[in-house]
Amino acid sequence: MGSNSKAGGAMQTGPGPDGISEHSTELRSYGRRKGHRLTPRKQSLMETRLPELRLDLSAPAPGLSALFPGTPGQVWLEIGFGAGEHLIWQAEHHPATGIIGCEPFINGVASLLGNAERKRLTNIRLHDGDAREVLAWLPEASIDRLFVLFPDPWPKKRHAKRRLIRRSTMAEIVRVLKPGGEFRLGSDSAEYLARTLLAARNFDALEWLATRPSDWRERPEDWPETRYEQKARAAGRVCGYLRFRRAASP
Numbered sequence: 001m002g003s004n005s006k007a008g009g010a011m012q013t014g015p016g017p018d019g020i021s022e023h024s025t026e027l028r029s030y031g032r033r034k035g036h037r038l039t040p041r042k043q044s045l046m047e048t049r050l051p052e053l054r055l056d057l058s059a060p061a062p063g064l065s066a067l068f069p070g071t072p073g074q075v076w077l078e079i080g081f082g083a084g085e086h087l088i089w090q091a092e093h094h095p096a097t098g099i100i101g102c103e104p105f106i107n108g109v110a111s112l113l114g115n116a117e118r119k120r121l122t123n124i125r126l127h128d129g130d131a132r133e134v135l136a137w138l139p140e141a142s143i144d145r146l147f148v149l150f151p152d153p154w155p156k157k158r159h160a161k162r163r164l165i166r167r168s169t170m171a172e173i174v175r176v177l178k179p180g181g182e183f184r185l186g187s188d189s190a191e192y193l194a195r196t197l198l199a200a201r202n203f204d205a206l207e208w209l210a211t212r213p214s215d216w217r218e219r220p221e222d223w224p225e226t227r228y229e230q231k232a233r234a235a236g237r238v239c240g241y242l243r244f245r246r247a248a249s250p
Contacts, residue, residue: 042110049113053126055100057137064098064142067125072098074144077176079131079164080151082228084112089224091121097144098123102131131164135172143176146183150228153189165192170199174206177246182209184223185242188232193240200244209243216240 038046055067064075074097081087081101091099101124103109109128116124127134151164165185173183183206187193193216200206210216219225219241229239 036107038107038110042107042114045113045117046106046110049117050109050126050128053113053124055125055127055134055137057127057133061137061139061142064100064139067100068098069122070096072096072123074098075100075142076145076147077134077138077143078102078147078149079134080148081108081112082150082226083108084115085226086147086149086224087112087124088115088119088121091116091124092119093222095121095123098125100125100127100134102127102129102134104129132169132172135169135176138176140175141178141181144178144181146173146177146181148184149186149226150188150232151185151192153187153192163192163195165196165199167199167202170203170206174203174246179246179248181246183244183246186219186223186226186229186239188229188237188239190238190240193242196242205247206244207247209245216242 065071068075074094076090076094076097077100078087078090079102081103082105084101084103087099087101090097101112103112103126106128109126112124112126148165153163177183185193185196187196197208200208217240219229219239220243223241232239
């Protein structure tokens with residue numbers, strides 16, 4: 001899955017322990033916005049269904065349960081849902097949970113809309129732009145589970161500022177997670193996994209939920225495989241799965 005954060009003009013402050021200058025303007029961490037031409041059906045969904053599900057970031061965030069029909073027991077957030085396989089699976093298996101998905105790639109959003117309509121899912125809300133805008137908009141301690149699955153690792157040093165997971169983003173993740181909430185990250189880049197662990201060490205409120213190697217080498221049963229993960233495995237790359245829990249106090 002590709003990452004979905006882009007530049008919001010935010011400036012970082014102070015030296016970064018990840019070796020990245022915190023005084024530079026943040027750049028978007030994804031590439032192109034659109035791939036192949038949409039089918040007429042998908043284009044219609046983008047024009048009719050997306051406006052119904054899109055978050056309104058121009059107004060202060062309400063109580064998040066008000067975004068969904070009924071009263072969801074929990075609200076989850078997925079950043080960079082790609083074609084939406086994971087989000088759709090979670091929404092289908094957890095109908096009493098409201099799920100917010102962020103993805104700037106238009107074709108991925110259209111695919112998710114088509115699958116959500118076929119499965120008649122009503123517990124999904126979307127943002128088709130900069131995920132960091134959503135993180136900044138969300139109230140403190142409002143998210144029960146947050147997913148970042150296979151973001152673009154931007155492995156070249158000159159692209160370091162484009163990486164989604166860094167200290168500034170991790171601070172926002174910690175802020176929006178409820179006490180006891182969970183942050184999950186998957187990647188096929190050993191360097192990205194290591195950088196995520198390094199970034200998480202700056203926050204005492206995050207506990208890495210791993211006690212043995214299999215805890216990060218094996219995907220949990222409630223974590224369905226995505227299209228990008230399948231491609232990574234087919235290419236011979238090893239995938240890792242990190243889970244963190246938000247403590248009751250920072």
